[in-house]
Amino acid sequence: MTQTSAFRMPDILETTEGKERRVGVEIELSGLGYDELVTLAARLLEGTPVLQKRYVTTVETELGEFTVELDSDPIKDLDLADGRLPQSIRELGGQAMDVIDAAAERVVPLEIISPPLPFSSLGVVESLVDNLREAGALGSRDAIYFAFGLQLNPELPDLEPATLVRYFQAFAALYDWLKHRHQLDVSRKLTTYIEPWHGRYTELLLEEGYQPDLAQLMEDYLELNPTRNRALDLLPLFAHLDRERLERHVQDPRIKSRPTLHYRLPDCDIDNPAWHFSTVWNDWVVLENLANNPDDLADMRRLFRERRKLNLHNLTHSWQETTHDWLAKKGYV
Numbered sequence: 197m198t199q200t201s202a203f204r205m206p207d208i209l210e211t212t213e214g215k216e217r218r219v220g221v222e223i224e225l226s227g228l229g230y231d232e233l234v235t236l237a238a239r240l241l242e243g244t245p246v247l248q249k250r251y252v253t254t255v256e257t258e259l260g261e262f263t264v265e266l267d268s269d270p271i272k273d274l275d276l277a278d279g280r281l282p283q284s285i286r287e288l289g290g291q292a293m294d295v296i297d298a299a300a301e302r303v304v305p306l307e308i309i310s311p312p313l314p315f316s317s318l319g320v321v322e323s324l325v326d327n328l329r330e331a332g333a334l335g336s337r338d339a340i341y342f343a344f345g346l347q348l349n350p351e352l353p354d355l356e357p358a359t360l361v362r363y364f365q366a367f368a369a370l371y372d373w374l375k376h377r378h379q380l381d382v383s384r385k386l387t388t389y390i391e392p393w394h395g396r397y398t399e400l401l402l403e404e405g406y407q408p409d410l411a412q413l414m415e416d417y418l419e420l421n422p423t424r425n426r427a428l429d430l431l432p433l434f435a436h437l438d439r440e441r442l443e444r445h446v447q448d449p450r451i452k453s454r455p456t457l458h459y460r461l462p463d464c465d466i467d468n469p470a471w472h473f474s475t476v477w478n479d480w481v482v483l484e485n486l487a488n489n490p491d492d493l494a495d496m497r498r499l500f501r502e503r504r505k506l507n508l509h510n511l512t513h514s515w516q517e518t519t520h521d522w523l524a525k526k527g528y529v
Contacts, residue, residue, distance in 0.1 A: 202472065203322070203478065204477075205481065206488070208353045208484065209315060211352075211354060212354040216316065217314075217315055217350070217351045218312035218313055218315070219318070219349060219351060220310055220311065220348070220454075221321050221346070222307060222310075222345070222346070222347040223309075223325065224306070225305060225307075225333045225334060225335060225344060226306060226333070226334045227333045227467065228328070228332060230266060234255075236331055241320070243257035243262065244256045252264075259310075260313070264306065264309075266306055267304060267307045308324070312351065318473075318477060322472065329466050334467045335463070335465045335468065336464055344464040345460060345462065347459060347460050347462075348458075348476075348477070350456055350457055355437065360410075360433075362493060363457065363483070364428075366493060367483055368402055368500075369402065369496045369497060369499075369519070370519060372519060375392075375516075376520075377479050378461050390460050391425055391427065393417075393426060394421055397417060402497045410438070414441055417434075418434070418444075423446070424446075424450065428458070431451045432451060432454040433454065433456060433458070436455045482523060482529060485528060503518065
C-alpha cells in the first residue's frame with residue numbers, strides 16, 4: 197500500500213534528534229465479527245496474525261505490530277471458571293460464551309491499534325480504512341450508543357516546555373473549529389470523554405506571556421483537568437515526563453506512559469463514503485503548523501482573548517466561524 201496524495205504533511209517532519217516523526221492510530225468500529233476483522237486486517241496489512249489472548253490478536257507487519265481487539269477488558273478477561281460468575285452461566289459453558297460474544301460484538305467496539313507509524317507511511321491507514329468500509333465496517337452513525345472514535349497519538353518534535361505550550365495553545369484556540377470538523381455524529385457529541393479543557397485553564401494558557409517551566413505547566417493543567425476525559429488527553433505525556441507529579445493528582449492504572457499527545461476528539465464515521473482518515477489527519481496538520489508558526493499563533497491567541505468583547509463582529513460570529521475565517525485568510529485551510 198502506498199502513500200496517497202490526499203495527505204498533507206506538517207512543516208516539522210523530524211524530531212530534534214533528526215528522526216522522522218511518528219504517530220499511533222486507534223480506530224474503533226463495528227459491523228464485522230472479530231475473527232472476520234482479524235482476517236481482513238492481516239490480509240490488508242500483509243501481516244501475520246498471532247492470537248495473544250481472548251479477543252486480542254497482534255498482526256506482525258513490516259511497519260510493526262498492529263493489534264486487533266475488543267475494547268472491553270471485562271469481556272477479554274472473562275473466564276467461565278471464575279467463581280464470581282453466576283452458577284447458571286458457568287454451567288452453560290461454551291453456549292454462554294457464544295451468547296456473550298455475540299452480544300459483545302454488537303454493542304462493544306472492535307479496535308485496531310497501530311504501532312507508531314512514520315508520517316510518510318500513513319497511506320497504509322487510509323487504505324485500511326477504505327477497504328474495511330467496503331467490507332461492511334460501521335462507525336458512529338450506525339447506532340446512538342456506538343460513539344466510536346478515531347484517535348491519534350502524534351509524536352512531538354521535542355519535549356521542551358516551550359514546545360509543549362505552543363501545541364497546547366494551538367489546540368485550545370482551535371478546539372471549537374476542530375470539534376465542528378470532527379464531531380459529525382450526535383452519539384459522540386453526547387459523550388463525556390471528549391470534553392474540552394476547563395475554561396479557566398484555557399484562559400490561563402492563552403494569556404499573554406504564559407511561559408511556565410515543566411513543573412508549573414503540569415500543575416496548572418492537572419489542578420483543573422485531573423482526568424483522562426479530555427479531547428486532547430495530556431496524561432500519557434505527563435506520565436512519561438513526570439509520573440510522580442502526575443500521580444499526586446491522578447491515580448489511574450489505565451494511563452499509559454507515552455512521549456506523545458493523545459488526540460481523542462474525532463469520531464469514526466467509517467461507513468460514510470465521504471469520510472476519510474486523511475481528512476482527520478489534515479485537520480490535525482492545521483494545528484501542527486499553527487503551533488510551529490509563533491507569529492500566527494500569537495495573532496490567534498490575541499483573537500481568542502478579544503472574542504468576548506462587545507462588538508459587532510463578536511455579536512454576529514461564533515468563535516468557530518471566526519477561527520475558520522482566520523485560518524482561510526492565512527492559508528491554513
